[in-house]
Amino acid sequence: MHEVSVINPLEIENWNNLLATTPGYSFFHTAHWSDVLIKSYRYTPLYLCTRSNDSFISLMPLMEVSSPITGKRGVCLPFTDTCEPVSENGQCFRRLIDEAVMLGKKRQWKYLEIRGGGKYLSAEKPSETFIGHILDLRCGQKKLYSNLRDSTRRNIKKAQNEKVEVHISHELKAVKEFCRLNTLTRKMHGLPPQPYKFFQHLYDRVISQNMGFVAFATFHGQTVAANVYLHFGDEVIYKYGASDKA
Template identity: 30%
Template sequence: MVESHPRSSIFHTREWLDALQRTYKYKPRAFTTSAPGSALSNGIVFCQVNSRLTGSRLVSLPFSDHCDPLVESPEDLQALLSAVRERTAGKFSHVEIRPRSISLGEQSNFKARSQYHLHVLDLHLSLEEVYSGLHKNGMQRKIRRAERERVVADQGRSESMLQEFYGLILMTHRRHKVPPQPLAWFRNVIKCCDSRVKIYVARVDNRPIASIFTLRHKKSLVYKYGGSDESFHNLGAMPRLFWAAIQDAKSEQLLELDLGRSDQDNEGLMRFKDHLGAARSPLQYWSSGASARVTSKGLAFRTAKHFLTRLPDSLFRLVGELLYRHAG
């Protein structure tokens, strides 16, 4: 059903769920109205997150920007939500669903909680038309600058490229005072998702200065993570990498570049994605039960905002290894 349903994404796949389970020990759970033994016609997939810090809950899905219920009708959706409510009552602090394109509706007993912006670049246009839609100063000029400065963009998913990517992730998370997800998470995503994963690394004089981590599902390319060396931002490496990813997506006849979510107060990130020509739409998360979930960003900022940046890399990474399993 995942491969055939029009609203399925990389986050619905068994491979993504396997990576979550291997890294964070989250147990996948699914709800459907389909009869036992019959082909699945609908479903909502969750991960069970058990934490002494943040409570026991069901999330659809942790570390996933969106995960639509895969349904064919409003009646299917309401039946599924009722089943979720009945079978989880009293067992979890709350249940969270993160749809991309479906409103759960207040009558479902799920309440609108966190809201973000989702950014998606339409790739139905020709490559020339996509390029003309890039912001002239914010993107086109920086891409040309990167070419003049001989910024080289490589791609792959080898261990050496992963290490370069993760080194840049560490730099970026230090700037933002938020610990990084464990290296094991990225290794497991690569191991489980395999050819769906592509890491892009920008280098100047053979030195890695920027990197992005992407995944492919059907006709969609998903940008999930990125990191950079701040001292080389003037070279335009990030625009260069995104342009390389767009060119590859067009050559593979993909139809959209999903740039993920942005916090509503993150003006810099929203502006960057706008400059790529992406359309911005509201992304609403819904929750049933208590809404006391603590995010990784919240935990980091509330307990150790200034302390974190003073830690050596080994301890900085350890904080992430300890934190993220509670924050899914």
């Protein structure tokens, strides 16, 4: 039986290569995302894994989050929509859970938060639930378009008639434009925006490395909406969206 190790993904030179040969991975398991979280929020990476020579057998990415208000806790992973622990079977998953609990007791965590694992935790009551959507892009643009609601197709047609243009960018300028719109959108919802340094690190470690991009729409030369997408392997994740309602 392989030993469960506690490691920092930034210290493993071929981390993403190992990940790419492991079933069940996502962008959020990459060293690049880990680096963004560490640089932006100074979290401590404590990734639990068992591995063979060329892939992971099981993997639970964990960050230790320390707050003067809520204390210390382990999270898989903070600021991450979902981060499924990678596991060959229920027995391997249970080993990861047991190791995480022991690690938490040793480091005096108040609790452990796992954003995923429902496949093996169906008997447990979740503290929160969210809905995710998976869109298969292999069917092609025409099929995807035909599956849209009538109102959505009408809105697309209206935008085309009014000469709204959509651009794809890997440039810092586009990230800054997104941040401007994000501040407006978060304010409208009564929420503070993420710190700019987070998006600067996201640009440095992800977007500029061709692992993400900004899609933005312009109307009469003015940026009115923007989305941020992140990708690794054959999956792309819609991560952030913002717009100017004015």
